Amino acid sequence: MGIASLRERIEQGVRRTREAWFGRAAGLFQGPALSAATWEELEETLIAADVGVATTDALLEQARRRLEGRREGLGPLAALGALKEEMVSLLGPGDERVKGLLEPDRGRPGPLAVLVMGVNGSGKTTSIAKLARYYQAQGRQVILGAADTFRAAGIEQLEVWGHRLGIPVVAHRHGGDPAAVAFDTFQAGKARGADVVIIDTAGRLHTKTPLMEELKKVRRVLGRLDPEAPHAVLLVLDASTGQNGLAQARAFTEALGCHGAIVAKLDGTAKGGVLFSIRRELGLPVLFVGTGETAEDLAPFDAREFVEALFEERGQDTAQRDGGA
Numbered sequence: 270m271g272i273a274s275l276r277e278r279i280e281q282g283v284r285r286t287r288e289a290w291f292g293r294a295a296g297l298f299q300g301p302a303l304s305a306a307t308w309e310e311l312e313e314t315l316i317a318a319d320v321g322v323a324t325t326d327a328l329l330e331q332a333r334r335r336l337e338g339r340r341e342g343l344g345p346l347a348a349l350g351a352l353k354e355e356m357v358s359l360l361g362p363g364d365e366r367v368k369g370l371l372e373p374d375r376g377r378p379g380p381l382a383v384l385v386m387g388v389n390g391s392g393k394t395t396s397i398a399k400l401a402r403y404y405q406a407q408g409r410q411v412i413l414g415a416a417d418t419f420r421a422a423g424i425e426q427l428e429v430w431g432h433r434l435g436i437p438v439v440a441h442r443h444g445g446d447p448a449a450v451a452f453d454t455f456q457a458g459k460a461r462g463a464d465v466v467i468i469d470t471a472g473r474l475h476t477k478t479p480l481m482e483e484l485k486k487v488r489r490v491l492g493r494l495d496p497e498a499p500h501a502v503l504l505v506l507d508a509s510t511g512q513n514g515l516a517q518a519r520a521f522t523e524a525l526g527c528h529g530a531i532v533a534k535l536d537g538t539a540k541g542g543v544l545f546s547i548r549r550e551l552g553l554p555v556l557f558v559g560t561g562e563t564a565e566d567l568a569p570f571d572a573r574e575f576v577e578a579l580f581e582e583r584g585q586d587t588a589q590r591d592g593g594a
């Protein structure tokens with residue numbers, strides 16, 4: 270994927286959030302000086318964009334501290350620059366290691382096993398199709414596992430995607446054991462020399478069957494086939510649930526320990542500020558963002574592209590990257 274199309278996709282993903290909030294925040298930096306009232310307005314705007322109260326305070330506090338040591342003082346442009354730098358450094362670091370977990374060439378035999386979790390409707394199955402497409406575009410052989418056996422429609426939906434993309438799907442009956450599906454998927458991947466297996470899971474909460482126990486069993490079973498599997502555990506979050514989605518997400522991170530997040534439906538919401546909380550409060554690096562409903566609508570996450578696109582609409586022609594603005 271070229272840089273222009275990555276930029277376009279992120280652009281498409283953040284449009285609503287920018288139009289509703291961050292574009293307005295950028296406007297606050299256009300006056301001659303930044304008053305206390307302006308900082309307050311900025312704070313309110315970030316909170317309204319679902320950045321979260323604690324995360325907003327931390328970002329503004331650190332941006333101010335960053336400015337204190339500078340001779341050019343508190344001019345609005347320096348302040349905007351400082352805020353952007355804080356945002357990039359909040360979102361950016363630590364994700365290289367996690368991105369490495371998604372790399373199929375590990376110098377070991379057997380497929381890379383990616384386990385995908387998240388509440389119902391968050392966008393798991395769609396994101397799995399996109400991820401499969403992403404690997405397929407790199408010439409990788411992928412197999413999908415339909416371990417969301419709780420809903421018959423869940424299995425069918427993955428099969429439809431598999432059919433569309435020409436990617437095999439391992440599935441059992443509706444109501445079958447998800448761990449058995451994961452087992453068979455990994456075995457099929459091994460037998461057919463696949464590079465990656467991606468396993469879909471159930472996301473019902475508040476039912477009698479304990480979901481977290483079921484997911485732990487899926488993990489254990491994969492671990493028996495390869496002590497390092499699942500190599501990557503990804504949590505799918507629906508961006509449009511904003512701050513409200515964080516509590517549910519925490520149930521997964523606490524019970525299962527996830528490596529990173531895919532933030533789906535960024536295109537459909539003005540709550541894109543939630544990415545900062547996902548990083549700071551859930552401790553999850555964002556690896557991909559979903560920017561639409563087709564298999565192509567997935568952008569590998571880039572902190573700087575994201576932050577720049579939040580504040581300002583940029584055409585794809587501004588091809589040179591802003592070197593540490």
Ligand SMILES: Nc1nc2c(ncn2[C@@H]2O[C@H](COP(=O)(O)OP(=O)(O)O)[C@@H](O)[C@H]2O)c(=O)[nH]1
Binds near residue numbers: 387389393537559560
């Ligand atoms: N606009 C938009 N819709 C999405 C995105 N990801 C998923 N969806 C839609 O969200 C709905 C739920 O997705 P699904 O993958 O079935 O969620 P699951 O229950 O977690 O497997 C579907 O209608 C998808 O088309 C996205 O990035 N953008």
Ligand SMILES: [Mg+2]
Binds near residue numbers: 394395423426469
């Ligand atoms: Mg699903």
